[in-house]
Amino acid sequence: QVQLVESGGGLVQAGGSLRLSCAASGRTFAIYAMAWFRQAPGKEREFVARITWSGGSTFYTNSVKGRFTISRDNAKNTVYLQMNSLKPEDTAVYYCAAGNSIVNTMSTKTYDYWGQGTQVTVSS
Numbered sequence: 001q002v003q004l005v006e007s008g009g010g011l012v013q014a015g016g017s018l019r020l021s022c023a024a025s026g027r028t029f030a031i032y033a034m035a036w037f038r039q040a041p042g043k044e045r046e047f048v049a050r051i052t053w054s055g056g057s058t059f060y061t062n063s064v065k066g067r068f069t070i071s072r073d074n075a076k077n078t079v080y081l082q083m084n085s086l087k088p089e090d091t092a093v094y095y096c097a098a099g100n101s102i103v104n105t106m107s108t109k110t111y112d113y114w115g116q117g118t119q120v121t122v123s124s
Helices: none
Strands: 002-007 010-013 018-026 033-039 046-052 058-060 068-073 078-083 092-099 118-123
Touching: 002 092, 018 033, 018 092, 018 118, 033 078, 046 068, 046 078, 058 068
Parallel strands: 010 118
Antiparallel strands: 002 018, 018 078, 033 046, 033 092, 046 058, 068 078, 092 118
16 A cells, blocks of 8 residues: 655735745555645646656646646655646646556556645636
8 A cells, every 4th residue: 555645735826936845654665646626616627747766757738738747756665746836727726646557547557555635726
């Protein structure tokens, strides 16, 4: 089992920044990739960004390219999501996820482990 704990959410004005953290514990050696998803009220959970655990290969959804950066600190078993130039449409609960594949990397079904989520609210 892998446990994931997110932190760093909050309320920020449009144009501001936040950094989310996701700390992994347990069978972390089984993780190949970690990702961030988000879910706004009344909408499906959507992919935001992904990073491979060893090589650090990254992939982003188009709407966050150039504004968000995913990174990892292997020594701390932690993945980060730096979010800049935030927009009201970025408001959602953000979830950290971990899996052992990058096939269908944007699908929730690819990931076996999920955190509890952290709320990000961007005011206009």
